[in-house]
Amino acid sequence: MSQDILVIIEHLRGQVTDTSYVMLAGAHQLSQSSGGGVVAVLLGHNAQKLASNLSADKVLYVDHPALAEFTFDAYQITLENLIKQQSPRAVIFGHSSIGMDIASGLSARLEFPVVSSCRTFTSEGKFISQICGGKIMAEGDLPAPTALITMVPGGYKAESGQSSQPPSVEIIAAPALGDLRVSLKQYIEPDTSDVDITKEKMLVSVGRGIQNKDNIELANDLAAALGCAVSASRPVVDQGWIPTTRLVGKSGKHVKPKIYLALGISGAPEHVEGMGDSEYIVAVNTDINAPIFNIAKYGTTVDMFDLLPVLTEKVKQAK
Amino acid sequence: MEITLNPLSPSVNKTFYTSLFDLKDGERIRTCLQCGTCSGVCPFGYIMKFPPGKIVGALRAEIFEQVLKTDTVWMCVSCNACASFCPSNIPITAALMTRTKEEMLLAGNIPTELQAALENTQRYGNPMGESPRKRADWTLGLQPEVNVLAKTRQPVDVLWYVGDYASYHSRMQSATKALARILNALGINFGILGPEEFSDGDSQRLAGERGLFEMMAQKNGALFKKYKFNEIITTDPHAFNAMKNEYPAMGITYPVKHYTQFLAERLEQLKPMLKNEIKAKVAYHDPCYLGRVNGVFDEPRALITAIPGVELVEMSHQRINSLCCGGGGGGMWLDGFQWEKAHTRLSEWRIREAVASNAQILAVACPYEPPRFEDATKTIQAASQLKVREIAELLAESMDL
Amino acid sequence: MKIAVPVKFVPDLVEELTIDPGGTALDTTWLRLIISEFDDHAVEQAILVKEKNGGQVCVIMAEADGADDFLFTAAAKGADQLIKLTGDFSNVNNHALARAHAEVLKDLHPDLILTGVQAHNDLDGSIGPLLAEYLGMPYVGYVAGITIDGDKVIARKEYAGGLIAEIEVKLPAVLGIQAAEQPPRYVAYSKIRQVMSTAKIEEKPGSALSLEESIVVSRMFLPEVAERATMLEGSPDDVAAKLIAIFKEQGTL
Numbered sequence: 003m004s005q006d007i008l009v010i011i012e013h014l015r016g017q018v019t020d021t022s023y024v025m026l027a028g029a030h031q032l033s034q035s036s037g038g039g040v041v042a043v044l045l046g047h048n049a050q051k052l053a054s055n056l057s058a059d060k061v062l063y064v065d066h067p068a069l070a071e072f073t074f075d076a077y078q079i080t081l082e083n084l085i086k087q088q089s090p091r092a093v094i095f096g097h098s099s100i101g102m103d104i105a106s107g108l109s110a111r112l113e114f115p116v117v118s119s120c121r122t123f124t125s126e127g128k129f130i131s132q133i134c135g136g137k138i139m140a141e142g143d144l145p146a147p148t149a150l151i152t153m154v155p156g157g158y159k160a161e162s163g164q165s166s167q168p169p170s171v172e173i174i175a176a177p178a179l180g181d182l183r184v185s186l187k188q189y190i191e192p193d194t195s196d197v198d199i200t201k202e203k204m205l206v207s208v209g210r211g212i213q214n215k216d217n218i219e220l221a222n223d224l225a226a227a228l229g230c231a232v233s234a235s236r237p238v239v240d241q242g243w244i245p246t247t248r249l250v251g252k253s254g255k256h257v258k259p260k261i262y263l264a265l266g267i268s269g270a271p272e273h274v275e276g277m278g279d280s281e282y283i284v285a286v287n288t289d290i291n292a293p294i295f296n297i298a299k300y301g302t303t304v305d306m307f308d309l310l311p312v313l314t315e316k317v318k319q320a321k
Numbered sequence: 322m323e324i325t326l327n328p329l330s331p332s333v334n335k336t337f338y339t340s341l342f343d344l345k346d347g348e349r350i351r352t353c354l355q356c357g358t359c360s361g362v363c364p365f366g367y368i369m370k371f372p373p374g375k376i377v378g379a380l381r382a383e384i385f386e387q388v389l390k391t392d393t394v395w396m397c398v399s400c401n402a403c404a405s406f407c408p409s410n411i412p413i414t415a416a417l418m419t420r421t422k423e424e425m426l427l428a429g430n431i432p433t434e435l436q437a438a439l440e441n442t443q444r445y446g447n448p449m450g451e452s453p454r455k456r457a458d459w460t461l462g463l464q465p466e467v468n469v470l471a472k473t474r475q476p477v478d479v480l481w482y483v484g485d486y487a488s489y490h491s492r493m494q495s496a497t498k499a500l501a502r503i504l505n506a507l508g509i510n511f512g513i514l515g516p517e518e519f520s521d522g523d524s525q526r527l528a529g530e531r532g533l534f535e536m537m538a539q540k541n542g543a544l545f546k547k548y549k550f551n552e553i554i555t556t557d558p559h560a561f562n563a564m565k566n567e568y569p570a571m572g573i574t575y576p577v578k579h580y581t582q583f584l585a586e587r588l589e590q591l592k593p594m595l596k597n598e599i600k601a602k603v604a605y606h607d608p609c610y611l612g613r614v615n616g617v618f619d620e621p622r623a624l625i626t627a628i629p630g631v632e633l634v635e636m637s638h639q640r641i642n643s644l645c646c647g648g649g650g651g652g653m654w655l656d657g658f659q660w661e662k663a664h665t666r667l668s669e670w671r672i673r674e675a676v677a678s679n680a681q682i683l684a685v686a687c688p689y690e691p692p693r694f695e696d697a698t699k700t701i702q703a704a705s706q707l708k709v710r711e712i713a714e715l716l717a718e719s720m721d722l
Numbered sequence: 723m724k725i726a727v728p729v730k731f732v733p734d735l736v737e738e739l740t741i742d743p744g745g746t747a748l749d750t751t752w753l754r755l756i757i758s759e760f761d762d763h764a765v766e767q768a769i770l771v772k773e774k775n776g777g778q779v780c781v782i783m784a785e786a787d788g789a790d791d792f793l794f795t796a797a798a799k800g801a802d803q804l805i806k807l808t809g810d811f812s813n814v815n816n817h818a819l820a821r822a823h824a825e826v827l828k829d830l831h832p833d834l835i836l837t838g839v840q841a842h843n844d845l846d847g848s849i850g851p852l853l854a855e856y857l858g859m860p861y862v863g864y865v866a867g868i869t870i871d872g873d874k875v876i877a878r879k880e881y882a883g884g885l886i887a888e889i890e891v892k893l894p895a896v897l898g899i900q901a902a903e904q905p906p907r908y909v910a911y912s913k914i915r916q917v918m919s920t921a922k923i924e925e926k927p928g929s930a931l932s933l934e935e936s937i938v939v940s941r942m943f944l945p946e947v948a949e950r951a952t953m954l955e956g957s958p959d960d961v962a963a964k965l966i967a968i969f970k971e972q973g974t975l
Contacts (some may be wrong), residue, residue: 099864106847110855115935116847141941183860183892192884204974301951308958426910436908532912
């Protein structure tokens with residue numbers, strides 16, 4: 003029974019995810035109150051080099067061909083053994099397509115409670131989770147003796163989870179991993195024939211407030227006048243009004259433009275995850291209570307349908 | 322719009338056709354002359370693959386399935402022009418267009434925007450998806466406080482059924498407040514249902530959702546039973562139409578008037594209160610469900626001409642001939658869809674007529690209209706100075722309220 | 723092929739959420755419940771699989787205000803079997819709810835279980851992976867497309883940046899749905915009403931619920947607004963002019 007904080011590192015096709023670094027940063031804060039160390043857990047195949055910039059007291063590395071890319075059975079079985087062995091104070095998973103697949107199942111299997119959507123820890127070691135579309139925060143003590151946690155980004159900077167000093171790596175033997183029910187057939191690349199919104203200096207982004215496919219014309223006009231691209235939040239892409247390549251958010255692209263103009267976007271966490279690092283966020287939303295105004299630098303409740311034509315005209319004149 | 326149809330049985334044509342006979346005067350469809358008047362007078366007839374007359378033709382040729390494969394029936398704004406001019410007096414809007422939309426809905430062929438409005442109505446009692454709790458927020462700050470019957474439970478003379486857009490739409494709220502002030506000035510003992518109020522559902526009915534309409538009606542009917550009042554007045558011609566023409570068949574019968582009728586009855590009392598001059602040419606737009614469908618043409622005009630300084634002018638389409646603003650029959654929630662097909666809006670057409678009549682003010686009497694017409698004035702250059710006002714707003718301005 | 727879809731209600735975010743006087747939970751006075759969006763997609767995806775491959779869809783929901791309406795709506799969309807878990811679910815956590823569902827699912831022997839990948843009020847994990855564990859099945863989450871291939875399913879799993887992974891899973895399995903292949907379909911109210919008189923909702927008692935794995939919240943609060951946006955006031959014209967100035971200042975114009 004240790005007071006260490008384990009962090010389950012996520013990687014995809016040879017790249018450690020940003021969430022992993024955020025988790026490490028959070029783990030460092032948590033370890034201050036738990037009194038233990040930060041232990042990064044890396045599963046993979048010939049992937050030891052991925053440990054090199056992790057900010058951790060040590061890395062536990064498990065190598066097996068079946069762990070090369072994330073799949074359910076291989077990762078869950080490996081981690082079940084490892085967590086039992088290590089008996090840590092807490093295990094942090096990403097609140098992501100990797101972490102969420104395995105955290106709850108391990109919680110049930112190991113009978114350790116799991117805390118969802120944790121954003122930050124307090125100095126006393128409490129968790130603060132963000133739920134209900136970002137509208138509610140829930141704070142509480144970390145369950146004892148071992149708590150599993152899924153962590154959302156936004157509370158810590160990824161840089162704080164990176165280190166220029168490679169940590170020490172301890173090799174842990176992989177368990178038997180035959181008879182797996184889940185296997186990866188292939189990855190499908192996102193469509194690259196379209197504009198790469200991650201490279202744009204400015205984005206005109208549309209959300210549910212655009213109301214229908216036709217009104218996107220207005221955003222296109224403004225973007226054309228500004229010489230930038232149009233992006234969108236999930237509901238707009240789900241309706242098929244704009245291609246997935248333009249999706250900004252948790253399951254879309256992460257963008258960091260100089261200016262992110264959010265039109266009719268409420269600011270739900272899944273979207274903010276994809277654009278929260280923008281330098282300046284300008285939000286246009288008729289709902290004064292929209293969470294987007296909490297992260298925007300400038301905002302207005304003027305109706306976007308009134309604003310867009312006027313703004314486009316002025317941009318054209320200014321050029 | 323992606324059309325995916327469940328395989329239709331061969332007798333769908335016959336079943337549908339005969340089902341129309343069950344509707345009021347539906348049998349008259351057999352006497353269709355195929356004269357084409359309906360398709361000609363239909364504001365979007367020129368765009369529909371199957372305008373009204375052609376749908377009847379399709380039924381007779383037993384190729385109705387083809388009609389259901391197109392989506393053009395969603396261009397119908399239920400303005401009732403077809404029915405009003407049909408020489409055979411076929412109730413085309415109610416008995417054919419609405420029923421066709423019902424079939425489309427049952428088959429799942431519905432533009433997304435409309436889907437959202439219908440689902441919101443079912444969930445929140447209003448098509449905008451606004452919280453029911455906020456339905457009476459427009460009354461905040463009004464003095465004296467508006468009587469919300471659920472709170473006060475007092476008997477009143479008049480139950481004012483406010484309606485969805487009049488309650489929630491930011492543009493309309495100023496007109497709603499104006500009407501409240503007028504009623505107070507006249508000493509009317511009135512109350513509103515407030516957060517308990519459900520959508521009148523009439524436009525949803527005309528968009529093919531009879532079931533949803535009936536659910537809303539039953540809920541409103543249950544509310545009416547709870548309170549004591551002598552008559553109902555509505556802000557909205559659609560609510561007026563529902564309560565006058567559809568509710569009685571469901572066992573919900575109350576005397577109901579549109580607010581213009583109610584105020585026109587009290588014209589002698591109003592006249593001395595109209596102190597301020599409004600020196601302007603005012604064109605009046607006859608709303609489809611007040612004018613053409615329910616024959617109320619004179620009362621709104623009487624109110625407008627009572628205002629000192631006003632010169633009433635008529636547009637080229639007036640009275641029974643009025644041009645729909647495009648909001649009815651689901652049109653309010655099909656803007657993107659209809660724009661994609663027509664690249665013009667009926668409201669813009671009407672605004673051009675208002676400009677041609679040299680009016681400075683376009684007076685309206687339906688909550689769909691101020692937002693629709695004001696949007697149109699922004700896109701039509703010549704109309705940039707044209708003001709759009711609810712009759713209640715004009716009266717209140719003249720009464721200095 | 724038998725497809726089971728366990729679903730649940732969550733607080734409707736259309737209403738303003740407030741904290742109850744105790745300070746540790748949501749005020750339920752004005753709380754409305756709505757189907758969890760991802761669960762709605764799960765129902766749609768199940769119907770789509772049935773339409774493509776044949777089979778039966780069974781929707782299961784714990785008793786709550788409005789549960790019957792939702793189940794009937796699912797039937798109107800094409801669900802074949804409706805099950806309502808009876809009991810007091812007012813204060814239940816996901817682990818307990820998953821166990822209650824698992825009891826019923828064990829007897830159903832479904833080939834495929836679809837449920838929303840998460841619900842916005844999840845605090846102790848999500849239903850999908852919990853169900854998988856209690857039923858001894860594999861789980862894949864963030865699924866936005868399904869192809870049935872005999873005794874296997876190919877799930878399209880979404881990752882960040884638009885990356886998709888095609889994952890092969892042996893049936894029976896649990897899939898956490900992120901989005902159905904098409905948005906949840908509309909069903910006419912008259913159809914729902916029709917179904918209310920023909921469809922039956924089977925009631926099954928929810929198993930004894932335990933709250934050992936509850937996450938204890940000591941304080942629930944609305945997020946502090948650290949630096950609220952500087953609001954630009956005025957007419958659209960005024961605001962547009964101010965925006966031009968901002969764009970110029972930042973060198974993007």
